[in-house]
Amino acid sequence: MPQDTPAEPRPAGQTTFLPEEAERFPESPQSPGSSLNAVFWSSVTLIVAFIAVAGFWPERMNTAASAAMNWVTATSGWSLLIIPLALIGLLLVLAFTRFGRIRLGPDDSRPEYPTYAWIAMLLGAVMGIGLITYGVAEPVSHLFDPPHGLTEAGSQEAVIDALRFTFLDWGIHAWAVFAIFGLAIGYSTHRLGNKGLVSPILRPLIGRHADGAVGKTVDVMVIVSTLFGTTTSLGLGAAQISQGLSQITGLELTTSGVQISIIALITLIFTASAMSGVGRGIRYLSQTTMVLAAALLIFVLLAGPTSWLINIFFRSLGSYAGGFVEISLMLPTEADDLQWMQWWTYFMMAWWISWGAFVGVFLARISRGRTIRQFVLVVLGVPSLVFSLWFSVFGGSAMWMDLERGTGIGEAAVEDVNTAFFGLLDQLPLTALTSVVAVVLVVLYFVTGADSNTYVLSVISSDGRMNPQRSVMGVWGVLTGATAAVLLYAGGLQALQTVVMLSAAPFIFVILALAVSLVMMLRRDPLVLKS
Incomplete structure (x- = not known):
């Protein structure tokens, strides 16, 4: 197998993989035609059945899904906050104890990438459509609909609360989910030589069942959850593109028909890209995306109320840190509060869980040779800080304009989050x-993210083969676009959010099993046994 060349970051809604990067994750010993296995057929059957139900009976699907979501969040929604908080504690224990010295690879291995390049790739891992859709919409919505009714709407106190609850949704809790997957997959593949799948990691906990029906079921859950997480990003992306085109052209282009047409067109592009194996152009697009995002951030910071933004960034960050445990355990106590959590915090946490395995594989890919201590501290800390700055600048600018100029951005965002940015x-x-730059950003996130998603779903459904058949990639490309289009047709953003929460609910058990298995593997590590 050829040696890797240094991978460059490709932002995706949310991560990046290129077929020619055929990483050092071990190939599975299988015949050329055996990639179409039980995992592939089971996953495809489930997704096709879902598309059929949502397409032919959208109202029934919405009614059933909404009822199921209400039941899940009312009975076990607490787990969407408690489990990420527990993962933060576990990761910090691993980092600051003897486990922190273990490398993701042999003892003599060293990082493949310089620290600055590694951090850049971490930031690219989850930078995507969500930062455009919610970069303004979430903070400014919270300003006029304060979380848990803690502050008076439109007050200065509400500004700080709006940002610190946004930090809760996009900060350390999200990265703890990604980190536990990345750490487990990285240790399993780089140090133990397993395939780059989730199922082999569970071997210490369930033994030979990890290689049988139970393991295959886990891999199917990974595929289904990841696909729904991706289609949510694609649905949001289509809505943002149509909103941006409407602003640029002055035409009404925000209808569901236009958005579905956008999905269809870009599905053709990213599916062809994934099947062709052409990756170098996508790499350059990724670099361009990072530069454009940074330039837009700097522009808004300088064109907006700069000093005010800097002040609220540090005030909100301090408030978030000081009340971290309190807001992490702030669960709904009444129906209205539960509905708010479903629309915001519960949805965000479910979204991160659905992306956990996908982002985890990417983090494992770029972190070979890093110690557990380095991995945990950087993965939890740096992206959380950068994302906090992003929301402070974009969301803070919108809040200042609403408070000082009465621009009405927040009121519009409460009705439709797609209008805020x-x-x-x-x-x-x-x-x-x-506006053109923002539309270009969303398109680039859309294409690179869906291209990555198509490739990784193909790898997982091909028993970890890093060079899956083109026909498999074609199937996943089409199914990804079709699912996003059907969900927009069936119920718009609410349908997207509902399926993410429902697909993430059973996946919580996988995360718990993964964490337990990781600890079991680490306790048997030779470096730990010798100390």
Whole structure:
């Protein structure tokens, strides 16, 4: 197998993989035609059945899914907050004890990438459509609909609360989910030589069943959950593209028909890209995306109320850190509060869980040779801090404009989150240029993210083969686009959020099993046994 070349970050809604990077995850010993296995057929059957139900009976599907979501969140929604908090504690224990010295690879292995490049790839891992859709919408919505009713809507106190609860949704809790997957997969593949799948990691806990029906069921759950997480990003992306085009052209292009057409067109592009194996162009697109995102951030910081933004960033960060445990355990106590949690915190946590295995494989891929201590501290800390800055600048600018100029961005966002980002740009200089940049960003996130998703789903459904058949990638490309289009048709953003929460609910048990298995593996590590 050829040696890897240094991988460059490709932002995806949410991560990046290239077929020619055929990483050092071991190939499975299988015949060329055996990639179409039970995992593939089971996953495809489930997704096709879902598309059929949602397409032919959208109202029934929405009614049943909403009822199921209400029951799940009312009875076990607490787990979406408690489990990520527990994972944070576990990861910190691993980092600051003797386990922290263990490397993700042999004892003499060293990092493949310089620290600055590694951190850049970490930031690219989850930078995507969500940061455009919610970068303005979440904080400014919280300003006029305060979380848990803790502050008065539109007050200065509500500004700080809006940001610290946004940090809760996008910060350390999310990265703890990614980190536990990344750490487990990285240890399993780089140090133990297993395939780059979730099922082999569970071998210490369930023994030979990890290689049988139970293991295959886990891999199917990974595929289904990941696909729904991806289609949510694609649905949001289509809505953002149509909103941006409407602002640029002055035409009404925000209808579901236009959004489905956008999904269809870009599905053709990313499916062809994945099947062709052409990756170098995507790498350059990824670098371009990172530069454009940074430039847009700096522009808004300088064009907006700069000093005010810096002040609220540090105040909100301090408030978030000081009340970290309190807000991490703030669960709903009444029906209205539960509904708010379903729309925001519960949905966000479920979204991260659905992306956990996908992002985890990427983090494992780029972290070979890192110690557990390095991995945990950087993965939990750096992206959380950078994302907090992003929301402070974009969301903070919108809140300032609503409070000082009465621009109405927040009120519009409460009705439709897709209007918020372009509503902010409309209040700043160079609106036409920045709107075009934002649309280009979403398109690039859309294509690179879906391309990555298609490749990784193909790998997982091909028993870990790093060079899956093109026909398999074609199937997953089409199913990804079809699922996103059907969900938009069936119920828009609410349908997207509902299926993410429902697919993440059973996956919580996989996360718990993964954490237990990881600890069991680490306790048997030769470096630990010798100490």
